[in-house]
Amino acid sequence: MDRKIIFTNRAPAPVGPYSQAIKAGSTLYISGQIPLDPTTNELVAGPFDRQVKAVLDSLTAIAIAAGSSLENVVKVTVFLTDMEKFAEFNAIYDEYFGDSRPARACVEVSRLPKGVPLEIEAIAICS
Numbered sequence: 001m002d003r004k005i006i007f008t009n010r011a012p013a014p015v016g017p018y019s020q021a022i023k024a025g026s027t028l029y030i031s032g033q034i035p036l037d038p039t040t041n042e043l044v045a046g047p048f049d050r051q052v053k054a055v056l057d058s059l060t061a062i063a064i065a066a067g068s069s070l071e072n073v074v075k076v077t078v079f080l081t082d083m084e085k086f087a088e089f090n091a092i093y094d095e096y097f098g099d100s101r102p103a104r105a106c107v108e109v110s111r112l113p114k115g116v117p118l119e120i121e122a123i124a125i126c127s
Contacts, residue, residue: 001025010061012036015113021062023126028066032079032121033058034113043114048085052092055120060096068126071100075123078106082117089118 006021007013011033014020021030035044035051038061044054056070063069076097080089086106102122112119 006062006066008061008065010038010065011058012038012041015041021066023066026126028063028068028072028124028126030059030062030122030124032077032119033062034116034119036114043116048088048117049092051117052089055118056092056096059120059122063122063124066124066126068124070096070124072126073097073100073102073122073124076102076104077121078104079109079112079119080106080117081109081112083108085117 001024004023005019006023006028008020011020014031015036018031021028033055035054036042036058037044037054038058044051060070063073078089080086089106
């Protein structure tokens with residue numbers, strides 16, 4: 001099976017010893033993305049909605065770099081540090097995924113890297 005490391009400058013560089021994504025055969029495994037600016041690798045400041053959009057933009061960029069798209073995402077795992085933000089998160093998430101609606105888990109966690117409020121990882125199919 002072919003295994004390829006995926007990297008794009010349109011998403012933040014990894015903050016540890018991992019890849020943005022791995023394409024194994026026709027399956028793409030996207031590492032957890034946090035709200036970092038891809039040009040500076042600094043935290044995206046501002047309100048929660050801006051941070052959610054930054055993460056989803058990173059997922060989109062990585063999927064495209066691998067020859068896929070959000071429409072081909074089959075599984076998403078969302079980590080939130082405050083489940084009170086769930087409805088706000090869902091509204092933005094729906095803007096990005098629309099009718100494609102991949103399988104999803106959303107869990108509240110006590111802490112995430114760099115103190116961010118959310119992290120999202122995904123699995124997609126590549127053509």
